Amino acid sequence: AQTVTQSQPEMSVQEAETVTLSCTYDTSENNYYLFWYKQPPSRQMILVIRQEAYKQQNATENRFSVNFQKAAKSFSLKISDSQLGDTAMYFCAFPNPNAGGTSYGKLTFGQGTILTVHP
Amino acid sequence: DTAVSQTPKYLVTQMGNDKSIKCEQNLGHDTMYWYKQDSKKFLKIMFSYNNKELIINETVPNRFSPKSPDKAHLNLHINSLELGDSAVYFCASSQDLAVGTDTQYFGPGTRLTVL
Numbered sequence: 224a225q226t227v228t229q230s231q232p233e234m235s236v237q238e239a240e241t242v243t244l245s246c247t248y249d250t251s252e253n254n255y256y257l258f259w260y261k262q263p264p265s266r267q268m269i270l271v272i273r274q275e276a277y278k279q280q281n282a283t284e285n286r287f288s289v290n291f292q293k294a295a296k297s298f299s300l301k302i303s304d305s306q307l308g309d310t311a312m313y314f315c316a317f318p319n320p321n322a323g324g325t326s327y328g329k330l331t332f333g334q335g336t337i338l339t340v341h342p
Numbered sequence: 343d344t345a346v347s348q349t350p351k352y353l354v355t356q357m358g359n360d361k362s363i364k365c366e367q368n369l370g371h372d373t374m375y376w377y378k379q380d381s382k383k384f385l386k387i388m389f390s391y392n393n394k395e396l397i398i399n400e401t402v403p404n405r406f407s408p409k410s411p412d413k414a415h416l417n418l419h420i421n422s423l424e425l426g427d428s429a430v431y432f433c434a435s436s437q438d439l440a441v442g443t444d445t446q447y448f449g450p451g452t453r454l455t456v457l
Contacts, residue, residue: 256444256445258445258446260448262383266430266450266451266453267448267450267451268432268434268448268451269448270445270446312383314385329387329390329400330377330385330387330446332384332385332386334383334384335383335384
């Protein structure tokens with residue numbers, strides 16, 4: 224079975240500092256995307272960043288970047304210059320293929336990491 | 343303009359009732375989804391539709407029936423509500439069913455509470 228694991232249930236960071244959230248996954252696929260979503264207290268699911276597995280270069284979106292290690296099946300999210308508005312639950316997500324090898328959009332989510340940014 | 347919208351945002355009802363949640367997307371996407379987020383925040387897919395056609399039914403009880411009148415709308419009807427149906431239900435959409443590569447955009451969620 225394809226799985227996504229976030230081993231850190233909770234993390235905290237001081238404002239303006241850097242924090243890294245970890246995610247590991249298991250797949251036999253070769254071409255896929257990986258996603259990080261953020262869910263603030265408003266409960267809206269917001270796409271933070273996505274990584275294409277066939278690209279060597281790590282994705283970056285402003286203060287958010289990933290460390291993608293394809294061989295190790297690791298996909299961590301780094302948040303630089305943390306802001307109070309970054310306080311949220313963060314989910315790593317991966318398209319989970321069915322038995323036929325097609326994912327049909329079946330995103331499998333990790334358990335989530337609650338990030339608290341302190342002033 | 344909201345890209346993916348859901349109504350209502352909150353729904354409180356008695357056990358045994360029938361209720362519906364509506365979802366609309368104005369992104370021009372072909373594929374729409376329903377996810378359920380339980381009390382432990384675990385998110386799991388329930389259904390996906392592509393161009394009004396059911397693609398995924400992830401072993402959801404028959405009491406849950408999605409309906410897609412057109413590709414911009416995907417509604418979720420739930421019969422005979424049970425306590426265990428209490429959760430947050432998210433609608434999402436993506437451009438198409440591209441295998442493993444298409445980004446999904448989520449609605450604001452509907453918090454369903456069954457008393």
